Structures are given as C-alpha cells and as structure tokens.
Amino acid sequence: MRVKHHPVLKDLENQREVTIYFNDKAYKAYEGDTIASAMMAEGIKTLRHHEVSGKGRGIYCNIGHCFECRVQLNEKKVARACLTSVSEGMRIHSL
Ligand code: FES
Numbered sequence: 314m315r316v317k318h319h320p321v322l323k324d325l326e327n328q329r330e331v332t333i334y335f336n337d338k339a340y341k342a343y344e345g346d347t348i349a350s351a352m353m354a355e356g357i358k359t360l361r362h363h364e365v366s367g368k369g370r371g372i373y374c375n376i377g378h379c380f381e382c383r384v385q386l387n388e389k390k391v392a393r394a395c396l397t398s399v400s401e402g403m404r405i406h407s408l
C-alpha cells in the first residue's frame with residue numbers, strides 16, 4: 314500500500330519512478346523512497362533471515378537503531394533498508 318497524496322511529500326504521481334531489484338526481481342519505486350518503504354509498498358516484509366533460527370526478519374524500529382532490516386547492496390555493502398534511499402537500477406539482496 315502506498316500513500317498517494319501527502320501534505321508534505323505532495324502527490325505521488327509527481328515523483329520520478331525508478332526500477333530497483335530485490336533478489337534479482339524488478340520492482341517499481343519512487344525517488345525519495347527508502348528500500349524499506351519501497352519493499353513495504355510491494356508487500357515484501359522479509360528482508361533477511363536470522364543467522365541462527367532462519368526466521369524472516371524485516372522492519373522493526375524503522376529509524377536505524379535495531380539493524381533488523383540489513384540488506385546487501387551491489388554484492389558488497391551491507392546497509393540498513395530503513396535508512397538507505399533507492400536509486401535507479403539498485404541491486405538489493407537479502408542476507
Ligand atoms: S528497522 Fe531498525 S534499523 Fe532498520
């Protein structure tokens with residue numbers, strides 16, 4: 314679900330659309346989205362799996378404190394999805 318009209322962010326149709334890839338599948342996002350907001354808008358809640366239990370993990374605090382939303386960017390860098398803005402062609406992989 315997406316907020317299409319917002320008093321501060323303005324109307325969604327005025328924002329530039331970008332394509333991002335999560336686990337090699339293409340998704341539509343908008344400039345200004347974080348990875349977390351883009352994935353939530355697409356109905357994806359599991360961003361990684363717990364190292365020991367294997368259970369799905371995702372957004373918890375959404376302000377950068379808990380590190381539950383860690384994802385891998387471009388095969389190297391680990392980033393918090395809730396703090397990282399999307400960009401055209403961004404490749405994101407779950408951990
Ligand atoms: S959800 Fe807690 S750091 Fe991203």
